[in-house]
Amino acid sequence: MARTGRLRIVRHFTLDADSPRPHFKDPCVMKSLHTLRFGALAAALFLSASAIHAADAPTLSAKFVGVGQANQTYDRFIVTYKDGTTQRSSSTAALQNVKAAISRAGLDRATISSTGGATVAAVSASYQRKLAVGSDLVRTSRKLNQSEANTLMAQLTADPSVAHVQPDYKMYRVKDIPAPAAMNAQANAALQAFTPDDPYYEEYQWYFFNPTGGADVNNAWNIADGTGITVAVIDTGITQHPDLDYSLATNNIGYDFITDSFVSGRPTDDRVPGGWDLGDWDNTQPYLQECYGSNNPADGEPSSWHGTVVSGEVAELTNNGIGMAGIAYNAKVLPVRVLGHCGGYDSDISDAIEWASGGHINGVPDLAQPAQVINMSLGGSGTCDATTPEYAAIQDAISRGTTVVVAAGNSAADVANFTPASCPGVIAVASNGITGKRAFYSNYGSGITISAPGGGIYANDASSGQIVDNGFIWQAVNLGATTPIYPADPAEAYGGMAGTSQAAPQVTGTVAMIDGAVKAAGAQALTPAQITNVVVKSARAFPVAEDHPIGAGIVDAYAAVNLALANGGGTAPSATPLTKGVLLSGQSSTTSNLYSIVVPAGATTLNIRTLGGSGNVGLYVKAGSAPSANGSNADFSSIKPGTSEAVVIPQPQATTYYILVTAPQGSYSNISVLADYNP
Incomplete structure (x- = not known):
C-alpha cells in the first residue's frame, strides 16, 4: 500500500536563561507518521527536580536552602521532621508547627502592600498528606513570594524538631524550537515498507542492530524478550496505540499520581487508576502565569506524549506485522503518570517511585507485582542528596530489589549537578549517536554509568549540519495536539526523538531482558547492584575517543544477557x-x-x-x-x-x-x- 507523507513540526528543548529553575536542554526532534505519514515533531520532556545542592546541604543537618527566584511563588512545602519527634508521627502536631511558624513569620495577619496599597491576605495552612519517605506536605492558603517563602522556611527550621524543609517545587517543560524548512522535503521522503513482521524496523531502528553505535538488541532477542518482567515508566502516562500493550492501564493497575488538578488536567485534586496520558500541552492564560513566562510560549505548545514514546521503546509489540519494534517486547509496561501541564511535583514523583517498587502509599492500592525496573526519563538541576525526596525513595526502591534507570540530561554539562541522575545507586545513562560519539547535548562526567544510543540528530553525530533519519530514535506516538486522538481504532503513528530520554529506555529494556532471562533460567534474581555490574562489565568499548567521560561504554544487550546467564548469574566482581x-x-x-x-x-x-x-x-x-x-x-x-x-x-x-x-x-x-x- 502506498504511504503518503506530510510535514509536522520539529521541536527541541533548550536551557532558558530566564527560567525560574534550570532545565535540561533536550534537543529532541520527533518525526511522526499516521498510517506511516511522516513529519517532524518535538518530543522529549524533562522535568526540573529539586534545586538543593549537595555542596550546600551534604546531610539533613542543612535544614533549607532559600529560594532565589523573585518572579516565582510557592504554596506547597515539604517538611521533614526528625525521627522520634511528635510531629513526625502526628499530622495534627506537624500542621500546628507550621501554623506557629507562620505566626512567627508575621504572615498570619493581613497587611497593606508597599506597592499599590492593596491588601495582602493573611496566610493559613492546611495539611495535605504524608509522603512515603516520611516527610509532610503542607499547603498555604495563598502563594508566597520569594521573601515570604524564605521567611517561613527560616522560621520552620528554627524549630529543633525540623530536619529539613523545601518548597514542593513546580517543574516545567522548556520551550520548543520549530523545524527548519529544509526538513519539509526530508519528512515527505518516500517510505519503503518491507516485511516480514515490523515493516519499518530495518529502515529506521538502527539503534537495535548497528554494530558501532547501537545496543545489539537484535542479537539479544535470540535469548531474551522480557517475558515475566514489569517495567514502570514514570513519565507523562500512556496513550492507546495498536503497536503497544497498554493492558495495565486498561485494567486500572497503572496510576496517575498527580495530585494537583491544574497539573493533571482532571477536575479534582486526587490520584486515579489507569496511568493514562491526558496531555501536557501549554495553554493560554491563566496557564502562562502558572508556567512562568519563557517556559510556556504565548502561542501554546502541543502535548509531547513522552511516556508513550518511552513505553514503546522499552516494549513496543514486535513481530506483529505493524510499525516498529521494542526492546523487551514481552515485558509489561506499568504506566505511572507524574508529569502533566507545567511538569510535576517532587512530592508526587517520590511517592510514585515508592509505589512502583512495591511500597505502600495511602489511598493507592498496593501493587501485586512491583516493577523489577523503573525508567525515569526526567530530571533537573541540583545534586541528589539525603535532603531530597527522590533520594530516599530511590534508596527504598533499590532495597526492595528494583533497578532504577535515569536519563543523564541534555544540558551538555556534568551530571553531578542534576537530579535524579546523580542519586546514588541509579544507572545514569548518557547518549551517543550512530557513530558511537557522545551526542553533543548529552550530560557527562564520572557519575555516568553507561552510554546508550539516543540519537545524534545531525549527520555523523556532528553538533550541527544536516538533520538525518538515523539521528533519532523511532517509536509509537499519538497524533493529538492537546488531548489524545482516538479514531475508531488507535492511530498507527510513529515519531523520532533524540535525547538522553531516549537513551535511558535502551538500558531499561536491556535490564528487563536480563531479568527475564535469569528468571526463565530458574536462577536467583539479581540485585540492582548485580544488574549494574552486568551492564557495566558487558558494555562495548567506545569506537571513538570521547570528549568527556560517559560511562563504561555503550550498552550491549546481547553481551549483558549472556553475562548474566553465565554461571547461574554469578555477576558480582571478584573482591x-x-x-x-x-x-x-x-x-x-x-x-x-x-x-x-x-x-x-x-x-x-x-x-x-x-x-x-x-x-x-x-x-x-x-x-x-x-x-x-x-x-x-x-x-x-x-x-x-x-x-x-x-x-x-x-x-x-x-x-x-x-x-x-x-x-x-x-x-x-x-x-x-x-x-x-x-x-
Whole structure:
C-alpha cells in the first residue's frame, strides 16, 4: 500500500536563561507518521527536580536552602521532621508547627502592600498528606513570594524538631524550537515498507542492530524478550496505540499520581487508576502565569506524549506485522503518570517511585507485582542528596530489589549537578549517536554509568549540519495536539526523538531482558547492584575517543544477557570482603586491590579508610559495582600523598560498596583497610 507523507513540526528543548529553575536542554526532534505519514515533531520532556545542592546541604543537618527566584511563588512545602519527634508521627502536631511558624513569620495577619496599597491576605495552612519517605506536605492558603517563602522556611527550621524543609517545587517543560524548512522535503521522503513482521524496523531502528553505535538488541532477542518482567515508566502516562500493550492501564493497575488538578488536567485534586496520558500541552492564560513566562510560549505548545514514546521503546509489540519494534517486547509496561501541564511535583514523583517498587502509599492500592525496573526519563538541576525526596525513595526502591534507570540530561554539562541522575545507586545513562560519539547535548562526567544510543540528530553525530533519519530514535506516538486522538481504532503513528530520554529506555529494556532471562533460567534474581555490574562489565568499548567521560561504554544487550546467564548469574566482581569494623592488614600491590562491604538498610556514616604501611595509594569507592581501573567513575574518592586515605558517606544506600585501592606510584605494601558504619 502506498504511504503518503506530510510535514509536522520539529521541536527541541533548550536551557532558558530566564527560567525560574534550570532545565535540561533536550534537543529532541520527533518525526511522526499516521498510517506511516511522516513529519517532524518535538518530543522529549524533562522535568526540573529539586534545586538543593549537595555542596550546600551534604546531610539533613542543612535544614533549607532559600529560594532565589523573585518572579516565582510557592504554596506547597515539604517538611521533614526528625525521627522520634511528635510531629513526625502526628499530622495534627506537624500542621500546628507550621501554623506557629507562620505566626512567627508575621504572615498570619493581613497587611497593606508597599506597592499599590492593596491588601495582602493573611496566610493559613492546611495539611495535605504524608509522603512515603516520611516527610509532610503542607499547603498555604495563598502563594508566597520569594521573601515570604524564605521567611517561613527560616522560621520552620528554627524549630529543633525540623530536619529539613523545601518548597514542593513546580517543574516545567522548556520551550520548543520549530523545524527548519529544509526538513519539509526530508519528512515527505518516500517510505519503503518491507516485511516480514515490523515493516519499518530495518529502515529506521538502527539503534537495535548497528554494530558501532547501537545496543545489539537484535542479537539479544535470540535469548531474551522480557517475558515475566514489569517495567514502570514514570513519565507523562500512556496513550492507546495498536503497536503497544497498554493492558495495565486498561485494567486500572497503572496510576496517575498527580495530585494537583491544574497539573493533571482532571477536575479534582486526587490520584486515579489507569496511568493514562491526558496531555501536557501549554495553554493560554491563566496557564502562562502558572508556567512562568519563557517556559510556556504565548502561542501554546502541543502535548509531547513522552511516556508513550518511552513505553514503546522499552516494549513496543514486535513481530506483529505493524510499525516498529521494542526492546523487551514481552515485558509489561506499568504506566505511572507524574508529569502533566507545567511538569510535576517532587512530592508526587517520590511517592510514585515508592509505589512502583512495591511500597505502600495511602489511598493507592498496593501493587501485586512491583516493577523489577523503573525508567525515569526526567530530571533537573541540583545534586541528589539525603535532603531530597527522590533520594530516599530511590534508596527504598533499590532495597526492595528494583533497578532504577535515569536519563543523564541534555544540558551538555556534568551530571553531578542534576537530579535524579546523580542519586546514588541509579544507572545514569548518557547518549551517543550512530557513530558511537557522545551526542553533543548529552550530560557527562564520572557519575555516568553507561552510554546508550539516543540519537545524534545531525549527520555523523556532528553538533550541527544536516538533520538525518538515523539521528533519532523511532517509536509509537499519538497524533493529538492537546488531548489524545482516538479514531475508531488507535492511530498507527510513529515519531523520532533524540535525547538522553531516549537513551535511558535502551538500558531499561536491556535490564528487563536480563531479568527475564535469569528468571526463565530458574536462577536467583539479581540485585540492582548485580544488574549494574552486568551492564557495566558487558558494555562495548567506545569506537571513538570521547570528549568527556560517559560511562563504561555503550550498552550491549546481547553481551549483558549472556553475562548474566553465565554461571547461574554469578555477576558480582571478584573482591575481598571486608567485615564491619574489622581492620584488614598486610595489604600490598603493584597495581590495585578491590574490596567490598555490604551495607544494610538504615545504616549511616559509612567510613572507609586506608592506613599504615608504605608507598602511596588512591582510594575509590562506588555503590553497586566496581570502580573502573583508574577510578574515573567512582562515586567517592580520596587521593593524597602517602597511605592515609579516607571516604565518609553520611547516608549510604543499602547495597554493596566496592572499594578500589590503587598504587599510583608503582606499589604499596603492608597497608590496612577498614570499613565501618553506624549502627
